[in-house]
Amino acid sequence: MAKYTGKNMVATFGGVAVSCLTGVETSESADMYTAACANQEYKSKAVGNIDASFTLTMLLDTTTHAAELAAFAAGSSGAFSCSTNTTVGAQYAAASAYIESLNSSVPVEGFVTATMVVGVDGALVVS
Numbered sequence: 001m002a003k004y005t006g007k008n009m010v011a012t013f014g015g016v017a018v019s020c021l022t023g024v025e026t027s028e029s030a031d032m033y034t035a036a037c038a039n040q041e042y043k044s045k046a047v048g049n050i051d052a053s054f055t056l057t058m059l060l061d062t063t064t065h066a067a068e069l070a071a072f073a074a075g076s077s078g079a080f081s082c083s084t085n086t087t088v089g090a091q092y093a094a095a096s097a098y099i100e101s102l103n104s105s106v107p108v109e110g111f112v113t114a115t116m117v118v119g120v121d122g123a124l125v126v127s
Contacts, residue, residue, distance in 0.1 A: 002026050004084040011056055013097065013118060014078025016071040023057035024084050026092065052120040053100065054082060060114060062107040072116050074099050080118055096121040
């Protein structure tokens with residue numbers, strides 16, 4: 001699991017930019033399976049078949065939050081990309097992803113906080 005905070009983070013989901021990211025957390029794991037050979041069993045990783053998800057935390061202003069949050073409704077699917085530090089270029093990309101959950105606060109002092117979990121459906125490219 002990796003966790004990032006800072007001001008240089010950018011992400012898009014389904015062609016819509018995620019505004020004002022304050023945190024990105026990613027979790028990746030390889031599936032395990034049991035294989036049998038010569039009356040013995042052993043565990044092996046399913047190479048190239050990973051389970052990955054991203055938790056994005058954002059701070060939105062109350063004048064534009066409704067339209068942006070509507071684009072990130074739970075169950076939506078689309079392409080996903082994320083750069084956790086645009087000056088270094090740490091990049092994640094998935095051709096197919098979906099919104100697992102979206103939680104947002106009520107507007108306070110002109111701002112809305114939101115947390116979105118994006119699940120990867122297929123291959124994740126890390127560069």
